[in-house]
Amino acid sequence: MKNLLALLLLLTTGFAFAQTTPPRGSSYQDSVRASTSSGKTVMVNGAPVNSAMDFIENLTASKTHTTFLAAVRAANMVGTLKSRGPLTLLAPPDSAFKQQLGLRLDTLMKPAHKYELINVLSYHILAGEYTIKSLTKLINDGHGEASILTLAGSKLTARIDENRNIQFTDETGGKSVISQFNIEENNGLMHLITRVLVPKDKAM
16 A cells, blocks of 8 residues: 555656656747647658758758758858748759859858848748648739738749649749648748749849
């Protein structure tokens, strides 16, 4: 009987300790990880993306977004993509940067062109969560197209193309399609897009 009482006491105090112990760390991201420790994981180009992590953490694990991540670091925009959000990130692959910008990318990565780089990267970030469903509704409500404001202060035009994909047209007339969508992060959503979006006043 004594052994049984001792066991019950141990279990009770252990449960109370677990209930009152705060999650490790005090940041928003740590709190989210504690509450969603079994965060959903999806595969993006062969790399795992965990919904309990932020944009920067998941981009770091990606082998196809190294250029985008390097540009974010060069522009000192890591804090933006680690912020509480919610944000929607439109992420182009490394191949798009090389094909569209070529040697111009090396120039953009230099400190003297920091603000130009910030403008281009901010053109790929939307304030709030834009799911495929909400984007489609905006397009339908706009009778076939929607104008969406980016963090750069410039707009993108969203339409549904002939293949039923959501397509963004930038201010220079460039078109980019969402290739993978609704990738959950702990501070927003990421959609993979096929091309780099370029604002008109910073045309490459």
